[in-house]
Amino acid sequence: xxxxxxxxxxxxxxxxxxxxxxxxxxxxxxxxxxxxxxxxxxxxxxxxxxxxxxxxxxxxxxxxxxxxxxxxxxxxxxxxxxxxxxxxxxxxxxxxxxxxx
Amino acid sequence: xxxxxxxxxxxxxxxxxxxxxxxxxxxxxxxxxxxxxxxxxxxxxxxxxxxxxxxxxxxxxxxxxxxxxxxxxxxxxxxxxxxxxxxxxxxxxxxxxxxxxxxxxxxxxxxxxxxxxxxxxxxxxxxxxxxxxxxxxxxxxxxxxxxxxxxxxxxxxxxxxxxxxxxxxxxxxxxxxxxxxxxxxxxxxxxxxxxxxx
Numbered sequence: 001x002x003x004x005x006x007x008x009x010x011x012x013x014x015x016x017x018x019x020x021x022x023x024x025x026x027x028x029x030x031x032x033x034x035x036x037x038x039x040x041x042x043x044x045x046x047x048x049x050x051x052x053x054x055x056x057x058x059x060x061x062x063x064x065x066x067x068x069x070x071x072x073x074x075x076x077x078x079x080x081x082x083x084x085x086x087x088x089x090x091x092x093x094x095x096x097x098x099x100x101x
Numbered sequence: 102x103x104x105x106x107x108x109x110x111x112x113x114x115x116x117x118x119x120x121x122x123x124x125x126x127x128x129x130x131x132x133x134x135x136x137x138x139x140x141x142x143x144x145x146x147x148x149x150x151x152x153x154x155x156x157x158x159x160x161x162x163x164x165x166x167x168x169x170x171x172x173x174x175x176x177x178x179x180x181x182x183x184x185x186x187x188x189x190x191x192x193x194x195x196x197x198x199x200x201x202x203x204x205x206x207x208x209x210x211x212x213x214x215x216x217x218x219x220x221x222x223x224x225x226x227x228x229x230x231x232x233x234x235x236x237x238x239x240x241x242x243x244x245x246x247x248x249x250x251x252x253x254x255x256x257x258x259x260x261x262x263x264x265x266x267x268x269x270x271x272x273x274x275x276x277x278x279x280x281x282x283x284x285x286x287x288x289x290x291x292x293x294x295x296x297x298x299x
Contacts, residue, residue: 013260017170024287040263 003087008070015073020066027067028060147199150182158208159183162220166285186242186284187231225288232277240276247276 002009018026030039048064049056086094146152154160164183167173172181188198214220214227235242249269254262268274281287 013258019282019287021286022289024282024290026282026287038268 003085010074011071012074015068020068025065025067032060147202148184148188150184153183153187158214158220162214162217163285170284172284181246181284185245188242221288225293228281228288229293232281235277236275243276243280 015027020027028044029035030041031044033043035041036043044060044064046056048060049058051057051061052063154164167183172186174180208214212219214223249265252265254265257265264279268279269276
C-alpha cells in the first residue's frame with residue numbers, strides 16, 4: 001500500500017553497492033525499457049521520461065536519474081524518529097467524526 | 102676467441118672422465134629441480150595481492166574500490182584477492198596470463214595509466230578486456246569459488262534464483278554477463294553500449 005498517492009514505490013529488494021553515477025546506473029540495467037525482456041522487472045515509470053517542460057524524451061530525464069533520491073528499500077526497522085503521519089482517509093474519517101458531534 | 106670456443110666445445114663433447122654418468126644425470130636432475138622451483142617461486146610471488154598493489158596504478162584505483170565490496174569484507178570472512186579473479190589457477194592459462202602481464206610492465210614504463218585521469222580515460226578498454234576474457238573462459242575465475250552445482254537457489258533471493266535458473270543453469274549466460282562491476286566501479290557504460298551497438 002502507498003501511504004499517499006504520490007508516494008514513490010518502495011524497493012522490495014536490497015540495493016547494496018548498486019552504482020548510480022555519471023558512468024553507470026545499475027537500477028536501469030534491469031528496469032530500463034530495453035532490459036525488461038531479460039530481467040522481467042517492472043519498467044521505470046513513463047513519467048520519468050518527461051522533462052521539466054513536459055516533453056517526453058527517449059530515455060530517463062536527468063532529474064529522475066538518481067533513483068534513490070526518491071526510492072528507498074523496504075525494511076522492518078524501528079522508526080529513527082517518532083512519526084505522527086496519518087493518511088488522508090484517516091483525516092477525512094476524523095473530520096466526519098467531528099461533524100457528527 | 103674462436104679457438105677458445107672450439108676448445109670449450111671440445112670439452113663439452115668429450116665423454117666425461119672425472120664424473121660418472123650417474124653423478125652427471127643426478128646433477129642435471131638437481132639443476133632441473135632448482136630452475137623449475139625458481140620459476141614456480143617467481144610465479145608464486147607475482148600471484149599475490151601484495152605484488153599487484155605494489156604499483157600505484159593498481160593500489161590507488163582498483164584496490165581502493167575493491168575494499169567496500171563483498172569480496173573484501175563479508176560476514177563469513179572468506180575473501181577474494183586480485184589473482185583469484187584475474188589470474189587463472191590452471192597452469193597453462195597461468196603462463197598465458199603472465200605473458201599478457203608483461204604488457205602491463207610495459208604500460209608501467211610508458212605510463213599509460215599513471216594518473217587517475219589517464220586511468221579513467223583507459224578504464225573502459227581495460228574493463229572490456231577483462232569482460233571478454235571472462236566471457237571467453239565461461240567465468241572460470243568466478244567458478245573457482247562459486248560453483249553453480251553447489252548453488253542452492255532455494256536459499257537465494259527470489260531475483261537471484263530466477264535469473265540463475267533461467268540463464269545460468271541453461272548455459273545461456275555466464276556470471277560476468279550479469280555481474281559486471283562487482284569488484285570495482287564501472288566505466289562509462291553509456292559509451293560501452295555505443296561501442297557495442299546496442
